[in-house]
Amino acid sequence: MQEELLQFKLQQVWVLVDLPHGMKVIGTKWVYRNKRDERGVVVRNKARLVAQGYTQEEGLFLYGTIDEEVYVSQPPGFVDPDHPTKVYKVVKALYGLHQAPRAWIHVVQVFCYCIIFGSTNKSWCDEFEALMKSDFSIVPMGDELTFFLGLQVKQNKGGIFISQDKYIAEILKKFDLVHVKAAITPMETKVPLTKDEEAIDVDVHLYRSMIGSLMYLTASRPNIMYAVCVCSRFQVTPKTSHLNAVKRIFKYLKxxxxxxxxxxxxxxxxxxxxxxxxxxxxxxxxxxxxxxxxFLGQRLISWQCKKQTIVATSTTEAEYVAAANCCGQVLWVQNQLLDYGFNFMNTKIHIDNESTICIVKNPVYHSKTKHIEIRHHFIRDCYEKKLISVEKIHTDLNVADLLTKPFDGPRFNYLVVSIGMINP
Structure with a gap:
């Protein structure tokens, strides 16, 4: 806590003043965390002072100048004995303040308080690290990324492997499922989930907590994404059958x-x-x-699983809506890659429905598709502008199938391997 307040002093975050008439003071509180490495070993005991009423994740403070007049109470346990009634006027952004997000201008790509930077030129990385250390008090930066926001990263000459086995161990322990029997797939194929209104209700908070934990895991485990998305549809009134389906996902992870x-x-x-x-x-x-x-080559870079907002009246319509959604994601990826100097045109979208491909390619085909929402027709416009192309693929080779329905063991394992998932 003393280290935290010392950083406030060095960074000139606040000044001790009398509370002006008519102004309200925001309370402060301490938040404690044990920071662990990818092996689960405690590497640092951290204390953070936050403004009350807001919840924040662990990490480093970011100090950005703010224009609003904000006053916070003196930290619990560290009240100035000579000026106990005074308050701190906040000069720079403090975690928990509503104004904090507006106070920052990001000049590098960051996720909240965590930064990943890299370059083909090692000296540029060294220069950036030195620049950060000159202006901020930061933890030592390693030469190689190994752990980031719960993601474990292993790098070697052959490539990069991303996993979350440490996180899996934590959530299995959290929900007392460490000793369950393993399942070969994350979801049952023969018994679809229904409302099951006659079944017994389960603890809604437990159910939602399990779903939330699994949703974060889909950052590196697209193979459970469909099962998690289906189970998440029953968070209002979960029943025993729904809880068993969620536990099945945990059993697969085990x-x-x-x-x-x-x-x-x-x-x-x-x-x-x-x-x-x-x-x-x-x-x-x-x-x-x-x-x-x-994909970028053999590298899976993004994936989607979402229930459609309309009731499709045919397989073709359902496939067309899905293709339009995929097209939107492709355009977003193209945009992102432009920042890195890569200009992708005519990006191939593989579709296993011939009629859908015909609708995209043939503008005269409109008589059979006028009932489809107009917003989905932008894929045809993208095709005409040569931003994308559409190609027929056999259903057995369409790896996106993994994100639309449950499968038995052999088919499921084939699709998992096909999207680039391995067990090192």
Whole structure:
């Protein structure tokens, strides 16, 4: 706590003043965290002073100048004995303040308080690190990324492997599922989930907590994304059958804790995408599920699983909506890569439905598609502008299938390997 307040002094975060008439003071509180490395070993005991009423994640303080008049109480346990009634006027952004997000201008890509930087020129990395250390009090930066926001990163000459086995161990322990029997797939294929209104209610807070923990895990485990998305649809009134389905996902993770995404160093650098959907797969409202994934060569870089907002009246319509969603994601990736000097045109989107491809390519085909929402027709416009191209792919080879429905063991394992997931 003393180190924290020392940083406030060095960075000139606040000044001790009398509270002006008519101004309100915001309370402060201490938040304590044990910071751990990828092995779970405690590497630092951290204390943070935050403004009350807001919740923040662990990490470093960011000090940005603010214009608003904000006053906070003196930190608990560190009240100035000579001036106990005074308050601190906040000069720079303090975690917990509503004004804090508006106070920052980011000049590098960051996620909240964590920064990843890299370059083909090592000296540039060294220069950036020196610049950061000259202006901020930061923890030592390693030469190689190994752990970031719960993601474990292993690098070697062959490529990069990303996993979350440490996080899996934590959530299995959290929900008392360490000793469960492993399952070979994350979801049952023969018994679809329904409202199951006659079944017994389960603890809604426990259910939502389990879903939230699994959602964060999909950052490196796209193979559980469909199962998690389906289970998340029952968070209002979860029943025993829904809880058992969630536990099935944990049982699968118990058997495959080390599975992760492999990004090979030697691979083509071509952007391509896969699009798919089921048809009326949701038993609640007969809406279809969109699945899509985007690759740079053999490297999976983004993936989507989402229930469609409309009730499709045909397989073609469901596939067309999914293709439009995939197209939107492709355009976003193209935009991002422009910042790095890569201009991708005619990005291939692989679709396993011939009629959908015909609708995209043939503007005269409108008589059969006028009932589809107009917003989905922008994929045709993108095709005409040669931003994307559409190609037929056999259903068995469409890896986006993994994000639209449950599968048995052999088919499921084939798709998992096909998207670039390995067990080192």
């Amino acid at each position: 058997g495959k804790p080390n599975l992760g995404l492999w990004y090979p160093r030697e691979s083509p650098f071509d952007l391509e995408a896969f699009s798919d959907s089921d048809y009326g797969g949701s038993n609640l409202d007969r809406k279809s599920t969109t699945g899509g994934c985007q």
